[in-house]
Amino acid sequence: MFSIIQAAGWPIWPLLLCSVLALALIIERLVSLRAARIVPPRLLDEVLQLARGPLPGPDVVSKxxxxxxxxxxxxxxxxxxxxxxxIGEAGLRQAFESAGRAAVHQLERYLTALGSIATAAPLLGLFGTVVGMIEIFGAQAPGTAGSPQQVAHGISVALYNTAFGLAIAIPALLFYRYFRARVDEYALRLEQAAERLLPLLLRQSAATAAARAA
Structure with a gap:
């Protein structure tokens, strides 16, 4: 591998940086987008049960x-x-929507960077190949023709950059699509959870208003 990196020349170093960054982002998103950290299975039922009685205090809400x-x-x-x-239905929906947008923004963190790496890696590989081809033909003296074996070897070395760029871009793109699908699924589940809690909060609001009116 080190000999390939040496043969590919300096254009491969940005690709190596992209590969390390893409791997770090993929690992971070795999850990952060676990269902247990986003939508724990029993949390919604517990909150719904809690909302059927008096509203919890600030400490419980903060936890x-x-x-x-x-x-x-x-x-x-x-x-x-x-x-x-x-508060009415419009106010509660506004609160849920604001919190939902912030949550989705949190879930989408680093996905833009991962998508950018998936897009840029093949271009960087192609750039490295073009640079390598220019160096191969530019190194030949005017009026002389290099041997076909040497030219073929030089071209194969230049193509290392393209191959390396594709090797980075393909898994980065696959994981980007996978994470986007996970975020969309979580956004839908958050919206459904808010819709289930909304009627209970409206009932609490109506009961409080009736008690104060009495």
Whole structure:
């Protein structure tokens, strides 16, 4: 491998940097986008059960917010309902939507960089190949013709960059598409969870308004 890197020349060093960066981003996203950290399986049922009684206090809401991404979205609705007892459906939906947008932005972190690497790696490989071809033909003296074996060897060495660029771009693109699908799935599940909690919070708001009116 080291001999290939030496033969490919200096254009391969940006590709090596891209490969290390892509691997780091893939590992980070695999760890961060685990379902247990985004939408724990029993959290929604526990919050729904909690919302059927008196609204929880600020300490409970803060712990829920720190629990997971789903907890952040649900905590936004609970906090809005507790701070504004007469809040309507539009206000609650606004709170959920704001928290949802922030959550999706958090889930999409580093995906743009990974997609950029998947797009740029083949171009960097092609650039390295073109540079290598220029060096091969530029090294020949005017009026002389190099042996076909030497030219063929030089071309094969120049193509190392293209091959390396494709080897980086293909897995980076596959993981980028995979992570995008995971983010879309999580966004849908967050939206569905908010829709299930919304009627309970509206019921609490209506009960509080009726009690104050009485």
């Amino acid at each position: 829920l917010e720190q629990h997971s991404v789903l907890g952040q979205v649900l905590a936004a609705g609970l906090r809005s309902a507790a701070q504004q007892p007469r």
